Amino acid sequence: MSLKRIAITGLGTINGAAKTVPAFQEAILQGTSGIAPLDLFDVSPFPARIGCQVKGYDPADHFTRRQISHLSRTDQLALIAACEAVAMSAVTGCYDPYQIGVCVGGGVGGMLHAEAWLQGELSGKPGRPGLLRTLLPDCSTTALAHAFGFAGYQGNITTACSSSGTAIGWAADLIRSGRQQAMLCGGADALAMLTFAGFNALKVVDPNPCAPFSAGRQGLSLGEGAAFMVLEDEQAARSRGAQILGYLLGYALVGEAHHMTAPEPSGESAARVMNAALSAAGVDPGRIGWINAHGTGTPLNDVVESNAVKLVFGPRAAGVPLISTKAITGHCLGAAGAIEAVATVLALNAGIIPQTLHFRGVDPECDLDYGHAGSRATDTRIALSNSFAFGGNVTTLVLGSAALGQEVC
């Protein structure tokens, strides 16, 4: 089995902060948050009424009426982001269709529409059965595969907030192992009452825009969106003259086996997944310039992730900024890992370490560098992106900039 390096040749996203990759790059460089009052459904009964919704979105701008009736909001966001990634990669027609696969990390799928059906059932006014048609998150996978004619592998990973980080890692593995030549991978998740009410029920939603790693933080801000990458074997991508936008150098996924909702408090499990990802990538920890943190802004998560970084980097931890782009995009749950992976590649290529917005003061338990003072220039070429989830499903990606070129890690 040859150890192929996996090149990123296409990027796409739509989220509450930006509707295209260039706009998202601008939002990351400028530190512009999309968190604002929500109007997708009635949030008036809840103490926290904000989130990072894709505002001003009209499906008719992108799809026919027939398509709209067959695609959930999640599926639509997935198709929009995937179209951008596929177009950027110019991969269509370059490989046998059975050698290009699709892997999506999903969350609630079409739950937003199924909720309308359930409400109708409960109130004795049955809703349209079609509202249930797109309930499962694998609908996005199949819709993408058929839309682009990618007839290879088809898979949907559903590990809550680490879904799409894992989907990207697994997609790279399918290429590295020779099972596929190219993969469209990423994730999509739309806002829904289930998750909004659920996180509110757990009392982990901040009534103000989330403030990761900051004193006085009260929890997360929910978001929605999609992000996709096209991955290829580097040599094959070079042979076809593709523009290489970055690298997926390696990944790891493990189970904490600790608790359904609480992270393992010492940070040892989170450190284990970061170390395993570095090992899988063959990258020395000394080469990591910064980390795109899971960084939800919940009191416990941010401390545990900080502890984990100290375990991985030891005395050097204070010199490895731990950045949360969730203050820009909100926590996009199943799509979070992919959106953050795209953000990481964009920042690496722009030569900056992004900032963590909404600083409210220093938390003595979060005593690392979180980029609260603003973004800054860097010549770093490799960063980690963490995705931690309910059930202790934790994943880390090792991402490299385009400037890494043929350099050996």
Next chain:
Amino acid sequence: MDCFTPAIAVTGSALISAAGTGLKPALEALNSDISCLKPIPAELAAGTSGHCWGKADQFKATDFIPPLKARKLDRASQFAVATVGMALAAAGLVKGEFAPERIGIALGSGFGGIANASEFLSGYYQAGLPGLSPMLFPNTVANAAASNASIEYGLQGPNVTFIQRFCSAESAILAACRFIEEGRADIMLAGGVDELTPQMIRGFAVTGQLQRFAAGFGEGCGILVLERAEHARRRGAAIAARLTAINTVGFLLPGAEQQGINQLLQTQKSCDQLFFSGPEPAVQPLLGTVAAASTRYPGRIIGSSLAMGGTVLGLLAASLQPGEQGLQLSASPEGPYYAMSVTGGDPA
């Protein structure tokens, strides 16, 4: 291309199905061709009739899990915790006697979490904020079953859950084998889990799925213990079967269907035992592609679920004599398609 090097050994399997708890009752029902399906109560079938389901109604969670703990788990998690426990025992694995970081779990689940989601949302829609249950929400995620099993048995290796139509479990089994192949784990628990609830049947009825998949919906869990054959031999575990290859295509491209089928089956033209998984209309393009001495369709006996690939593979592995070649073909409407090759026993 997709042959595992070396082959992956099946050293244990367990299942819960409409036939009862364990591999034996399902295998007996399959061998005697006795259906375990029962009529769906008329009040759930939205005015339609003649439909059957395969409820695992002999399963009692408290036979496996202390009552207080069982109450916190959704039905799919109860299935998974019980089945993983039985599979570990079948493979001779005792908690505390294996390295937790070297054993992981990969599950497929078609509808994991939806029953809890429906109950959680019903509480809110009927009673507003006071109706929200923070106890229910965590198990609305599809990975709850695998995660609860990992917590119960300390499985700290790779942990992943797939939802991919009628091939959800096959997707998980492929990932599990790859994790072993590349050394991410020594042992993987792999398979699928699904539950059936009245609300789901209501949804199937109004969307026409009961008519479309009239052969009957099933529920339960099927888990295999997978490891490298050399690892199994080193620890003295019996090898029930070897998983030699898994091939998949996402869908059969119009105009190039035969190419897709060829990629799926490679050069395999015959086998001793052929098992199908997935709805019969979906597997139609695969019928007749491989000659077999025996062809079985477990879904007809215990009902079909999105994630029953683990159950079917467990039954196939248990049906093979040493050296016999088995093939499991699986398909979903619109794809994907899977072919999993198995050899019975341990030739070494």
